[in-house]
Amino acid sequence: MAGDKRVVRTDLWISDAFDERLKREPGVSLRVFPVRGNTAAAWDILSSAHVYHVSAAKDELPQEWFARADLLARCPDLLLVSSSGAGYDTVDVAACTAAGIAVVNQAGGNAVSVAEHTLGLMLGVSRRMLEGDRRMRREVGYSREDVMGHEIHGKTVGLVGIGHIGTRVAALARAFGMEVIATDPFLSPEEIARRGARAVSFQELLAQSDFVSLHCPRDASTLKMMNADTFARMKKGAIFITTARGGIHDETALVQALRSGHLAGAGLDVWDQEPPPLDHPLLAKDNVFATFHVAGVTHECRSNVAAISAEQIAGVLRGERPPRLVNPEVWPAFEQRRARILG
Template sequence: MKTGEKRVVRSDLWINPAFDERLAREPAVSLSVFQVRGQAAAAWDLLGAAHVYHVSAAKDELPPEWFAKADLLARCPDLLCVSSSGAGYDTVDVADCTAAGVLVVNQAGANAPSVAEHTLGLMLGVSRRMLESDRRMRRETGFSREDVMGHEIRGKTLGLVGIGHIGRRVAALGQAFGMDVIATDPFLSPEEIASRGARAVSFDELVEQSDFVSLHCPRDASTLKLMNASTYGRMKKGAIFISTARGGIHDEAALVEALRSGHLAGAGLDVWDQEPPPLDHPLLAMDNVFATFHTAGVTHEARRNVASMAAEQIAGLLAGERPPRLINPEAWSAYEKRRARILG
């Protein structure tokens, strides 16, 4: 290792080449890649000397031993920052990082256009019964077009739970389709929500008034099982539930019952408790469920944007800048002291 070298480490899980290409232009920065399976000793040698760990945000793809939690942090004495590869950071224990004086950053907003488009695709697919029609055409003949007749989304009420980077883009697309857009977000004032294209309402009002309830909130202690049997029961009969947020925010078992009972007309789901869900998952057997494999933000454009944004933020951090997408600002003071000691 060169004296004064600033070391970035990532796993060998797929990442757009833009990440490596950007960091290669930083003369005092080195990038190393470890294998997530096999050669654990070599991986720990790299991580143990890392200043920045760029960690995959895919909780069901990254083996748990490589999650950025207390046990890993204890073996990485020079680690200054954990950079999540996405907007979410399910593979990072923010509290553990904060206690260790390690910054946590994410890439919020980089894939927002892709996720917003996917959200509208799920809404249209379920409301117009496109998936059901496709499936029936592949397995039977003799049914009429009226058997798979759906509804327009024009004139319907779209309720957004969270109106950040993604939610505000969904609001704009919903308005373009002639929808009435309402939103709830505990971090924003009614005036700010209005500036983002929606009318502010309470969570209870949103659940009760919406024809589509679409989740765009983070997964944390306050949102786990936010959508549950009670919540589904308060939704309009015939309403549609959509989530491109994170698995665990909606109760999957309760959603199965809400769909089986006929209270909800359908669901569009990109996120799951287990990703991908098992083939025998009851939601996958329902024709009125449009299911995708956490791919809302997985487009060529979004993956390049995320990789470029992550590398740019890391480069700035190592040059002494405060990162723009800092998750734990309360760790800044301790980080500065550790940075001075570790990097000089």
């Protein structure tokens, strides 16, 4: 209806908690558009949006619905782009900023689930659980010692990034009796210590860690951060873990590091292409524990992220500054546009 603050989302799956929360917000209407099959109907809904809650899944959302400059130009009243996850690969933040549009994500909402998954990958690779499972299904008569692994107790885990997820991983790792070190360019050594790790440089982390685990965003500074050179700088026999984003590690270089025996294994939840092709060389290796970007895909996490997404949107529409603002420099221009568009 006229005068409503209009929130729009795609018809991709989302927890009911999102819709339920916004239905309780006075003066807010919610509409859902189809990402496939009826482009005209989709644009009819999206073009009048004040808020676009966009899927963060870059390989599930058709690219025409990414929040890029061409889409923004067709949505003159758009004030806020809300990513459905901690990442925002489907959002051109610079284009939004230039247009006076705020961008928010849901950082921290997935921390418990992703941290638990990280420890699961560490245990699965170190204890060779996946290898044992596969052999039990195809062989009888092999020795248990053929799949003998290692404890993680007493080992060192190096966290590349110690934000919401990294901090939770640090706590879980310490509970297992591990030493935790971390590097994070945005935090002081004192803050890293407060979050449960000893601060080191990136090069020191590679050299000292039995496990290197990525918890950093994918951007220009981190793209292909883990490459042939950095894998070679890891300890021989170390294990590489990532629940961050595809593209931060070079998949071809990782294959070579595993084939050479320099690395003992890898636990991978994120990929250049998701899901990866069935003939991907990493999927052929028994010492690779592979999952399909599911670290944050739990009932609890999806419900929590949907709820905090809706709460953050409701707050912005009431005039509040959001707690997870990706582009804080946009705020003065955003407030001017909000006053003009919403009154």
